[in-house]
Amino acid sequence: MKKIFVLTIVAIASQAVAVFAGEPMVYSKQVIAPPPLPPPPAYFRPNELDIGAFGTYAEGVGGNAHLHGWGGGMDFTYWFPWKYAGIRFQGAGLDISGGGGSRSRVVTFPDGETATVSGGGGSVAGGVVTGDFMLRLPLDTYWPNFHLAPYAFVGVGGIFIGSPGNGNREFVERTVFVSRTEGAPATQPVTFRGRAISRLQEDFPGGSQVLGHVGGGLEYRFTPHIGIFGEVGYDFPNLSNNNFIQTNFGLRFAF
8 A cells, every 4th residue: 555655656746847847958059150251341432532642744746846844743533422433633743844955036126137046945834733534444343352443534724834944035135326316426325135935935825725634544552542553644735736745653542
C-alpha cells in the first residue's frame, strides 16, 4: 500500500515539473552578416565649388602672331546638382609683348613734313576675364579609380591693355623757325612732336576689347579635394586681326 502511494506521488510530481518547465530548450547557431562597406568617396560631385590657381601663356594667331605674354590667374567654378554642368568665372593678368623686333613708322607733322620713327616692341600689362558655361565628363563614373575628367567651356569676356611703357613710345621732334607775322624774319622757334603708335595699341584700340572664349581641358583628382588641370582656350576679340590662344596649367581645390 505504501509503495503504491509513493509511486503515485512521484508520477504526479513529474507531471507538475513538466507542466511548469514548459517546452524543452532548443539551442541554435545564428550567423550575423557584417554590415555592407560604405561606398567609395566621390571625386567629382554635384553642388561642388572649385577654386583654381594657374600659370598662363598667351600667343597670337594669324595676323596677330607677334603677340605673346606670360602671367597667372585664378578661377571659381560652381557645378550644378547635375554634376556634369556648371558655370565659371576666370581672370588672368599677363605681361604682353608686341614682339616683332624693330619697327618703322612714318610720322606726319602739322606743317606737312614727314619723318620715319623706328623702335622696338616693348611690353604692357594686360588682363583677360571671362565668364564660361562648363561641361565635364568624370571618367570614374565608368572606370572606378580613374579620376580624370575632360571638360569643355564657352563664354564671353574682355581683354584690357594697360598704358604702354617707354619701349612703346617712340617720339621724334623737329624744330623749325617761323615768323609771327607774314614777311617778318623767321626768329620764332616752334617744336613739332610726332609719336609712333605701338603695335599693341593698333591691335587693341582704346585699351580693351570684348571677346568670345571657347576651349577645353583635362582635370585629374588626387583626392576628392585636390587636383591638377591643363586647358587651352581660343579667344577672339571683336577685331579679326587680334585673336589669340591662351594656355593655362595649375592646381584646383574642390569644396
